[in-house]
Amino acid sequence: MSTTLYRKYRPATFSEIIGQRHVVKTLKNAVKSERIGQAYLFAGPRGTGKTSLARIFAKTINCGHLKNGDPCLKCASCKLIAENRALDIIEIDAASNTGVDNIRELRETVKLPPSSLKYKVYIIDEVHMLSGGAFNALLKTLEEPPAHVVFILATTEVHKIPETILSRVQRFDFTRLTLEEIITRLGEIAKLEKVKIDREALEIIASSSEGGMRNAESLLGQVIALEDKKITAKEVEFLLGTVSEKFTADFAGLVIEQKLSELFAKIGELREIGVDFKSFGKSLLNYFRQMLILKINPDLGKKLSYEITKERLEQIQKQIGQIEVEGILGFIENLQESSEKFKSSPIPQLFLEIAIAKLAAENDPARLSPFPKGRVGEEFKNNFKPKNPPLAPPLSKEDQLGEKKTEEETPGNQTAEQPKKVENKPSTKINIDDILLNWPQIIESLKDYNHSLSSVLKLCQPALVDEEYLVLKTKYSFYCEKIVDAQNRLTIEDAIAKITDAQLKIKALTETEFLENYPDHKNEKSLLQEAVDIFGGKIVSD
Secondary structure, eight states, X not given: OHHHHHHHTOOOSGGGOOSOHHHHHHHHHHHHTTOOOSEEEEEOSTTSSXXXXXXXXXXXXXXXXXXXXXXXXXXXXXXHXXXXXXXXXXXXXXXXXXXXXXXXXHHHHHTSOOSSSSOEEEEEETGGGSOHHHHHHHHHHHHSOOTTEEEEEEESOGGGSOHHHHTTSEEEEOOOOOHHHHHHHHHHHHHHTTOEEOHHHHHHHHHHTTTOHHHHHHHHHHHHTTOOSEEOHHXXXXXXXXXXXXXXXXXXXXXXXXXXXXHHHHHHHHHHTXXXXXXXXXXXXXXXXXXXXXXXXXXXXXXXXXXXXXXXXXXXXXXXXXSOHHHHHHHHHHHXXXXXXXXXXXXXTHHHHHHHHHHHHHHOGGGGOSSOSSHHHHHHHHHOOOSSOXXXXXXXXXXXXXXXXXXXXXXXXXXXXXXXXXXXXXXXXXXXXXXXXXXXXXXXXXXXXXXXXXXXXXXXXXXXXXXXXXXXXXXXXXXXXXXXXXXXXXXXXXXXXXXXXXXXXXXXEEHHHHHHHOGGGSSOOOXXXXXXXXXXXXXXXX
């Protein structure tokens, strides 16, 4: 069914070509001005009309009664080509004819004049598959082709074609079709087939085609095979094992709003309808990629027209106002990491559930706290001691000041041995450059102990050492709140002490607060940071 649809509605004239207007216009002008080249290269993704346009061009240059630059479809030449009976139109699949002998045979037939047409046209598909020897043989033909021969080479991997070949052809780059172009064409075909199909269902098919009209028509053929009077989005979702753009957009909205219970309910829905979670994860990842692009530069919306509809573009533009770049990056990182880590899991939706759980933990660690709330929870938390804690708990005040002398009388009026006084280790003198050098290692040391805190510190910059304080500068106030939380602050201070031997207290300020509190440091940079700015790169640990 899919192959029949594709062949049945294959474009027959330039006017019927979907997209590729720049290629169509140039070729039509070449025909009108009778400046026909002898070698062309059509390069681009699969299903974007390369071979269809090659056949139309072959038909056009051999037509005796052109109409507005299009073939008439009625003359003897047009009919021969349309019925695949024209001996002078030779199509070669380079994937099956890769050897030098095949091209040598071509070189012999090239010399022969056309049997019934004005031009003999060789259409070589997937030309990048030719062997090195075959390319050399083809090159000799392209250097001095007979006047009656036109070569049209088609490829999806132009980088594999030798420069010597590229220098002897007129190159045309085909682009992926926009989603709207595919939806419009599918709607026309469905109407011709007298099938009613929802707009949303067409969107799902178009999205699954990845910019290729041939793929889209093939999928439409599968859907029409259901033989329903009216095809709905739900039927297409079930058949293709995917979901609509609207579902993905709504899911992303719930992620932004942190509505965890609703997100897990949506995952349950996906499981019930048998959606391919790997495919949905890819769609969700791509959606947040689109969101990131538009957040950074809203003017790039036009560049995304080949993969999202106008309605989805408007929805993304609304959503990006509710989330910062760091939030988008964080979820992309979580989703990608979870996808890789759990790709062989017997539970297909696990990676998605883990990514959402991580999102919750990073924004509110208390949500995933292993300790119950209230007095009982506090007692349990105080008595809980991990077997191998990555970092020692912070020193108590008594430890920091040294143990006090105590005297106790033992039986027989003997005085117990006095415990030795513990001397405080003097704090190591340290400057901001020392902190910057060790900062990646400090962050890494916290990763296993508190992944959320480690992620927050990645978005903070050590700004200066102010006597006993290390001042951290960050863009958002809620990061400051995370850092100055009592337990988090002590954990960071302990990590710094372990790695640098310096006893520093942490102070976190937003960029605005930093300028207000330290106006003299507005344009001041450490020597290390200046070197990084001059030479590029980033600071890494040993």
